[in-house]
Amino acid sequence: MTNVPLLDLKAQYAQIRSEVMPIIEQVCASQRFILGEHVLALEAEVARYCASSAGIGVSSGTDALLLALMALEVGAGDEIITSPFTFFATAGTIARLGARPVFCDIDPVSFNLSPAAVQDFVDRQCHVQGGELRNRATGGRIKALMPVHLYGQSADMQPLMAIAKAHRLKVIEDAAQAIGTEYQGTRVGSIGDIGCFSFFPSKNLGAFGDAGLCTTNDAQLAESMRVMRVHGGKPKYFHSVIGGNFRIDELQAAVLRVKLKYLDGWTEGRQRNAAFYDAAFAAAGMGNRIVTPQAAGHGRHIFNQYVVRVANRDALRDFLTARGIGTEIYYPVPLHLQQCFAYLKHAPGDFPESERAARETLALPIYPELTREQLEAVVAAILEFHAAGQRRVLSS
Numbered sequence: 018m019t020n021v022p023l024l025d026l027k028a029q030y031a032q033i034r035s036e037v038m039p040i041i042e043q044v045c046a047s048q049r050f051i052l053g054e055h056v057l058a059l060e061a062e063v064a065r066y067c068a069s070s071a072g073i074g075v076s077s078g079t080d081a082l083l084l085a086l087m088a089l090e091v092g093a094g095d096e097i098i099t100s101p102f103t104f105f106a107t108a109g110t111i112a113r114l115g116a117r118p119v120f121c122d123i124d125p126v127s128f129n130l131s132p133a134a135v136q137d138f139v140d141r142q143c144h145v146q147g148g149e150l151r152n153r154a155t156g157g158r159i160k161a162l163m164p165v166h167l168y169g170q171s172a173d174m175q176p177l178m179a180i181a182k183a184h185r186l187k188v189i190e191d192a193a194q195a196i197g198t199e200y201q202g203t204r205v206g207s208i209g210d211i212g213c214f215s216f217f218p219s220k221n222l223g224a225f226g227d228a229g230l231c232t233t234n235d236a237q238l239a240e241s242m243r244v245m246r247v248h249g250g251k252p253k254y255f256h257s258v259i260g261g262n263f264r265i266d267e268l269q270a271a272v273l274r275v276k277l278k279y280l281d282g283w284t285e286g287r288q289r290n291a292a293f294y295d296a297a298f299a300a301a302g303m304g305n306r307i308v309t310p311q312a313a314g315h316g317r318h319i320f321n322q323y324v325v326r327v328a329n330r331d332a333l334r335d336f337l338t339a340r341g342i343g344t345e346i347y348y349p350v351p352l353h354l355q356q357c358f359a360y361l362k363h364a365p366g367d368f369p370e371s372e373r374a375a376r377e378t379l380a381l382p383i384y385p386e387l388t389r390e391q392l393e394a395v396v397a398a399i400l401e402f403h404a405a406g407q408r409r410v411l412s413s
């Protein structure tokens with residue numbers, strides 16, 4: 018049996034070990050662990066990679082979102098429109114600041130926030146009062162859109178930016194899974210007001226622990242985020258605003274600088290693996306039983322995850338687990354149905370496409386170091402599952 022873990026970072030580590038260990042050693046020798054030269058250099062390098070004028074290194078992707086919202090002065094009475102089909106942090110950070118997450122359903126093909134759903138919400142449930150867009154039901158002020166570039170594919174930004182412009186909403190891109198993703202030739206994170214990236218180990222560019230980064234083309238927002246990252250102290254010990262400790266570690270920045278040089282090669286490996294799966298499932302005539310990721314046609318997909326849609330998802334997952342093939346469900350419970358958001362008073366059926374995606378999607382192993390044998394084992398196991406299912410149907 019060919020074992021295929023969902024993700025195996027050891028192969029990547031073996032590739033960079035001899036380069037990364039001396040740099041870790043150097044940082045340790047300097048004992049300069051906070052906001053040193055590697056942080057400054059990483060910020061400039063990632064900003065350039067993401068076509069943004071500024072980068073602010075932070076402690077995690079979650080803190081990138083939190084810091085972005087704080088820099089935009091989001092608080093009680095504000096509402097942020099986002100997707101219910103995403104990692105918890107997207108909405109969790111909004112709620113932690115006393116603001117209200119407003120969910121709009123996803124596009125069933127890309128799994129990203131549907132511009133049509135957002136437009137529909139604005140047209141039917143909002144009104145303009147004192148030059149501000151307000152939610153009729155709550156009286157809250159709609160302050161920003163927070164699209165997520167899920168799995169490494171861009172949300173449909175052009176219509177979302179048009180809605181934002183029409184109503185003077187800020188745009189925060191949750192690009193945690195999307196470093197290097199492009200929308201119509203533009204790197205994500207540089208399209209809205211602030212882009213938020215995560216360097217969690219399982220992301221395409223992963224640290225040796227937690228780390229993240231905000232990008233922006235707005236010098237004033239960059240300055241606000243830099244100040245708020247260190248408790249809002251400017252100069253040190255003098256606070257005109259309340260920030261937090263959102264700093265990225267020097268050690269993580271040093272590791273990430275080594276890895277950044279390899280990122281495009283790794284991303285190409287993921288894209289090659291995705292193309293292998295696409296072709297193999299198509300050749301096997303699985304078109305109607307397994308929906309492979311559909312390129313939305315507006316740019317570079319970096320395949321942080323390769324997520325398929327299948328009808329009997331849980332049975333397939335159990336079958337693959339028994340054959341030593343790792344999979345994951347991103348995400349099993351859409352955010353509007355999370356217990357902690359019960360106060361938003363949502364019910365099953367409110368966002369049918371998000372709920373269907375939560376029932377039907379499954380992430381397959383996609384990391385760049387997968388061997389041909391491993392890729393073939395994943396495809397063979399899925400075909401075997403369906404052949405067995407077919408026999409069951411025919412004999413019943």
Ligand SMILES: *Cc1c(COP(=O)(O)O)cnc(C)c1O
Nearest residue numbers: 077078079104106193194215217
């Ligand atoms: C990973 C992720 C985050 C949070 O990043 P952390 O670094 O784990 O805090 C936020 N949003 C999305 C969509 C993510 O995938």
